[in-house]
Amino acid sequence: MDFFNCQTLAEARRLVLAHAASADIGSETVGLAAAAGRIAAADCLCREELPSFPRSTVDGYAVRSADTFAAGEGIPALLTVIGEVAMGQTTALVLGPGQAAAVPTGGMLPSNADAVVMLEHTERVDDRTLLVTKPVAPGDNSIARGEDATTGTVLVRQGQKIAPLDIGVLAACGFAEVSVYRRLKVGVLSTGDEIVDVSALPQPGQVRDINSYTLAALLEASGYTAIRYGIIGDNYASLRQKLAEAAAACDAVMVSGGSSVGARDYTVKAIEALGGPGVLLHGIAVKPGKPTIFGMVGAVPVFGLPGHPVSALIIYHQLVRPALAVMAGEKVQRVFRVPAKISRNVASAPGRDEIIRVRLLPKDGEYWAEPVFGKSGLICTMTEADGLVVIAPEKSGLYAGEQVEVEMLRC
Numbered sequence: 001m002d003f004f005n006c007q008t009l010a011e012a013r014r015l016v017l018a019h020a021a022s023a024d025i026g027s028e029t030v031g032l033a034a035a036a037g038r039i040a041a042a043d044c045l046c047r048e049e050l051p052s053f054p055r056s057t058v059d060g061y062a063v064r065s066a067d068t069f070a071a072g073e074g075i076p077a078l079l080t081v082i083g084e085v086a087m088g089q090t091t092a093l094v095l096g097p098g099q100a101a102a103v104p105t106g107g108m109l110p111s112n113a114d115a116v117v118m119l120e121h122t123e124r125v126d127d128r129t130l131l132v133t134k135p136v137a138p139g140d141n142s143i144a145r146g147e148d149a150t151t152g153t154v155l156v157r158q159g160q161k162i163a164p165l166d167i168g169v170l171a172a173c174g175f176a177e178v179s180v181y182r183r184l185k186v187g188v189l190s191t192g193d194e195i196v197d198v199s200a201l202p203q204p205g206q207v208r209d210i211n212s213y214t215l216a217a218l219l220e221a222s223g224y225t226a227i228r229y230g231i232i233g234d235n236y237a238s239l240r241q242k243l244a245e246a247a248a249a250c251d252a253v254m255v256s257g258g259s260s261v262g263a264r265d266y267t268v269k270a271i272e273a274l275g276g277p278g279v280l281l282h283g284i285a286v287k288p289g290k291p292t293i294f295g296m297v298g299a300v301p302v303f304g305l306p307g308h309p310v311s312a313l314i315i316y317h318q319l320v321r322p323a324l325a326v327m328a329g330e331k332v333q334r335v336f337r338v339p340a341k342i343s344r345n346v347a348s349a350p351g352r353d354e355i356i357r358v359r360l361l362p363k364d365g366e367y368w369a370e371p372v373f374g375k376s377g378l379i380c381t382m383t384e385a386d387g388l389v390v391i392a393p394e395k396s397g398l399y400a401g402e403q404v405e406v407e408m409l410r411c
């Protein structure tokens, strides 16, 4: 007998992503210093030439490079110094044939200069006379106007998560403020009469709440706001009331535990009670994580995650995380996958995705993925793992040495 009408993991993902795509969370403007980790709500276009003036990248002399072509230690090029460029100021100097101007690192090149000779490759004979002992080619030791970016260059695309690396280019182009999507707010509820808070000493039969802490930490690490609604006992009325509260205040909600088919598993009933569309999925052909629930309370997606902590984490990773990223406006999602060889035979049941935890070990210039076995109630198997390997439903296992892709959990 099977209590669930299971869909494949791929079908479940399609269903969840289709609902996530219709979310509209709105945008806000934040100062550049607060923009890292946020998702751009509009393309950030370069509004000027970067740099806006041709600059020297060394201390030396701005020259017309052709004047130095034959220069060498034995027969230096003889140039006339017509002046000095001041730092941070425009220069009116114009180089004629055979002329040079002293320029500091970062200083503006005079008109007609197309390269800079480093100080150490020159000799100043007197105020006006310069010997150049090494030739320079056009563009040497300088940056042309617009060489970094030109007007209209897309610096950050709409839907791109702004990385710390992107902040520099936005600063260079004068983005004191950036338009970003509002931070996604996600509610987290733990259920179960046996669950007590981390601060409590569990009595026999009780366990500490792992899931709401882990899930909230994962949400925060992704840049979302996690709201923990605490622990709800196996009581339908309380669950329904807390779920209604969370759905009214959040963009999405995760309920852990109570997803199976036991007499005390009220999550399905509570979602259904809060109005349409209600429960859209109960059961996925995946191990672990089979008793997963997905429903919509109005426009708010609700995920019922299995209570076993490893199952909850894996379903978060495989199903919830991509959906939240779409809701948050992220267009390009980067899952870091590392190619590796599986270190030993692993059996799996055809007809369902099996997701195994692995640790990555470097050996002879490549990575080997070593399975971390253990029941999905054993949270320590998670701390030992670096990533996950998905064994597809059409397979009956993996052979030692077989090539796999490890979806990184830590990076």
Ligand SMILES: Nc1nc2c(c(=O)[nH]1)N[C@H]1C(S)=C(S)[C@@H](COP(=O)(O)OP(=O)(O)OC[C@H]3O[C@@H](n4cnc5c(N)ncnc54)[C@H](O)[C@@H]3O)O[C@H]1N2
Residues within 6 Å of the ligand: 003, 190, 191, 192, 194, 195, 207, 208, 209, 210, 211, 212, 256, 257, 258, 259, 260, 261, 262, 265, 288, 289, 290, 291, 305, 306, 307, 308, 309, 311, 376, 377
């Ligand atoms: N007859 C069947 N029973 C079960 C099936 C099934 O197909 N038929 N599926 C099993 C699978 S697979 C899983 S996974 C669990 C999921 O059940 P629930 O989502 O209803 O989870 P609970 O029963 O509430 O809890 C399971 C387990 O995890 C512990 N737990 C729950 N929440 C937390 C938490 N926040 N922190 C730490 N540990 C937690 C809980 O104490 C239980 O030990 O159902 C199987 N049963």
Ligand code: MOO
Residues within 6 Å of the ligand: 286, 287, 288, 289, 290, 291, 306, 308, 311, 376, 377
């Ligand atoms: O599939 Mo459950 O989710 O075994 O642990």
